[in-house]
Amino acid sequence: RADCVRTLVSRLHTMRLLPRIASLNLVHPELADEIHRAVRWHARNTQVAPDVGTMHAVPTQPLSYAHAAGTTSPPLSPPLSSPGVYEVLYALHVHRGESVKAADAMHELAMRLEHPC
Numbered sequence: 001r002a003d004c005v006r007t008l009v010s011r012l013h014t015m016r017l018l019p020r021i022a023s024l025n026l027v028h029p030e031l032a033d034e035i036h037r038a039v040r041w042h043a044r045n046t047q048v049a050p051d052v053g054t055m056h057a058v059p060t061q062p063l064s065y066a067h068a069a070g071t072t073s074p075p076l077s078p079p080l081s082s083p084g085v086y087e088v089l090y091a092l093h094v095h096r097g098e099s100v101k102a103a104d105a106m107h108e109l110a111m112r113l114e115h116p117c
Contacts, residue, residue, distance in 0.1 A: 001034060002034060002037075002038070005031075005034045005035055005037075005038045006038045006041065006042070008021075008038070009021065009035070009038040009039055009042045010042060013042060013046070013085060018039075018083075018085060018088050019083050019088055019091075021035060021039070021088065021092075022088060022091045022092055022095065032096075035092075036089075036092055036093075036096075039085065039088060039089045039092060040089055040105075042085050043084075043085040043086050043089050043105070043108075043109075044108075046085055048084065048086070048109060048112045048113055048116070084109075086105050086106065086108070086109040089105045090102045090105045090106055093105060
């Protein structure tokens, strides 16, 4: 299960849709804990300062005739800029009332930005 959750987090991050994970209503505490661990792992193992040239790259999709006529909703595309993994981790901790862990996530981000490896 841990591998599946890590893959989900990675895919959502690649698609710039990771903030949506914060909107999930997780009833099972074990699954919520697994998602938190996966987001934390992903934050610690990804680049914190993305390449500026690819930062705003959004896949373009032509609108279909049905969409132009107003009979379907527009295609879903990721936002031009979205919160980073650490910001999502921070939001997850705040949502759970874990302010020390939330502050820890921001401190870790600051340290990684100050001293890039």
